[in-house]
Amino acid sequence: MNEAITLPGGVKAEPGMRIYNQKLGMWVFLASEVMFFTGLIGAYIILRFGASAWALPGVPLDEGGTPLNINLTAFNTFVLICSSVTMVKGFASIEQGDQKNLKRFLLATVLLGAAFVGIQVMEYIELAREGFLPHCSEELATVVPSCHLFGSTFYTMTGFHGAHVSIGVLCMVWVTVKAFRGGYTKESHGGVEVIGLYWHFVDLVWIILFTIVYLI
């Protein structure tokens, strides 16, 4: 650690934030990601509250209810939250220098992340079959209120989130391979921490999306 140097006149050298560049860079990048999702979610909120009616959960489909399968996605949300838990466990392991558990937990995180994306793809296929698309089928548009807007916002927000998870899984695979090669030690494991920050961010975004798109 580079301690502050006192210069003539008693001025401290201010050696930066005292966190390493990659970690600071990831935090800065995530700030930008927050704004990107703010743009998408903001558009959703404006369109939803500007619409005359909106498909609500807990109402049958033919009475203007949501076409989304909430139970399936609730399970999927659970999967993603579990992956954040395994991520934390992996990071905690390597902080103790436990490479064996790091590998185990990173592998679990990769699998859970991939499972999330897989379930989301299945959900998309099922919805598309029912005619729920970015531009709804004529048939569904007569049943679901503001169906085109719902489809537009739903696929854009969840799609961009899914793309983020997919990129996260790919990066996680890379980190996992490096872990299996013994690339992380008790002293040097910045990569695990940095990818972890991204992973938790993506998880957090999903909790917000799940709440505002599916639950309310």
Add this chain to the structure above:
Amino acid sequence: MATVEAMAAPLAHGHHEEMSFVRKYIFSTDHKIIGIQFLFASLAFLALGGVLAIMLRWQLGFPGEAMPGVGVVAPKFYNALVTMHGTFMVFFAVMPLLVGVYANYLIPLKIGAPDMAFPRLNMLSFWIFVQSGIVMTASLFVEGGAPGAGWTAYAPLSAVPQYTGVSLGQQLWIISIVLFGASSLLGSVNYITTVINMRAPGMTLFRMPLSIWALFITAIIALLAVPILAAAVILLFFDQTLGTTFFLPADGGQPLLWQHLFWFFGHPEVYILILPAMGIISDVIANGSRKPVFGYHSMVLAIIAIAFLGWITWGHHMFQSGMNPLLGTSFMISTMAIAIPSAIKVFNWLGTMWRGNLRFHTPMLFAIGFVSLFTIGGLSGIFMASNSVDIFIHDTYFIVAHIHYVLFGGSLMAIFAAIYFWFPKMFGRMMNEAWGKIHFALTFIFYNLTFFPMHILGMGGHMRRIYDPTQYEFLQPYQPLNKFITISAILLFVAQLPLIANFFWSLFRGKKAEANPWRDNGLEWTVASPPPHGNFAVTPIVYRGPYEFSSPEVEEDYLPQDVPLNGEREVVGAGVGEE
């Protein structure tokens, strides 16, 4: 952990080996080379944007007459010209000239760092920018032509191909903007991390030059604003290609949503375009006045205040969109509030020059040009901020005059100052002073002859984006003025030839520059011109702020940041011996 890497890095550069030409000048990770690459690329786009401007001015000055070498400007092509002139100038000329060139070049040199925090991301940032520029230029040549919905791409005009007759061109525009956003994001992450983490010992935040402060705050604005634009244009892209209905009212979408998203990005964007210019000007004016910047802390706080207020004023672009007048009033107040920090800056520049030992070198002339023209542009901004005045001048040439006073008279004048000021550092040769002054004089005169009459056109009701002003009876008396503006614009364009000639001549034949030709205090002037790879042989130690001109403690009229005064050297030698 890897914490000490940043501080230890300057010592590590000693063992770098000779690199091939491609690694050294094309796919370089050296922030100085990347800055120079940005300089050449964005100057090329500046020239392209200028050519487009001359073509659209021709149509306004001489409607329906064949332009020599081009022919008659067709209506659809005119729309493309207006759109692409704005797009190229904002995204591919002024923004990269300020942020791409000078943030890259100056930040590490001025804070005493060996390079950016993430040199490879920095290289990626430049090459994504090049791709983005290629895609944008390509949209000029595809079937259907370049987009014609304006640089603001208002939906649904931009969302429905039938409205403008452009389909592929508009999509390429969107793809290019997304790429541009990625490039800008990588740059911002780099600049912010570098400024926070890689300052040399003693370079406290309040010892940073104002140019670095401005670029730092600008990077934060760009980091947060550009993703909003990316989100907006992606929604627009989906409306065009996937059948979504975000901005299409027929299926419940909201055209006003586009305006809100665009200007929520767009207003912070105008501060991205002016804040770095203000920072650069502060450095140049202090140097040219041989005095410390007047009110350094208030300058920093003014930058921060402008950056903050910039987020809550976007609605003033939308006064006439049918917005609730009560909401419009709040936007009016927040917009007028920006005049306060802006005026603080202007008075501080004047205070810096007041009773200074003025040196009218070319950068200083452009800096004074900046202060005078920015003041005019800033004052006309206050008119327009008034909700009721805006009813009259909205979307007229008054707006065009205002934007060009702040963007050309402001930003571009600062860019010219910066080019002349840091050219010796970048290329190791001086630019010719006499031709520099001729360039300034011609630019300043023809600039004002071009843009000042636009205020009068605007007051006469001349609309912003019309193809043929002679179609309107009430505009016919203004046609001689339109002709005058067009001729002045052509002369303004020609007045840039001295710059181009001087630039390339000096590149090869200019007088060799010493390390510190302007007798300045910044750390970049303590190393050779051009600085070696890795910048500093030994990490510099900073003892004071950057504006210690005419200090009574030394014989010379400048006191570099890294020079210890009598007695300081020994103390420091003991203090940092283990570094």
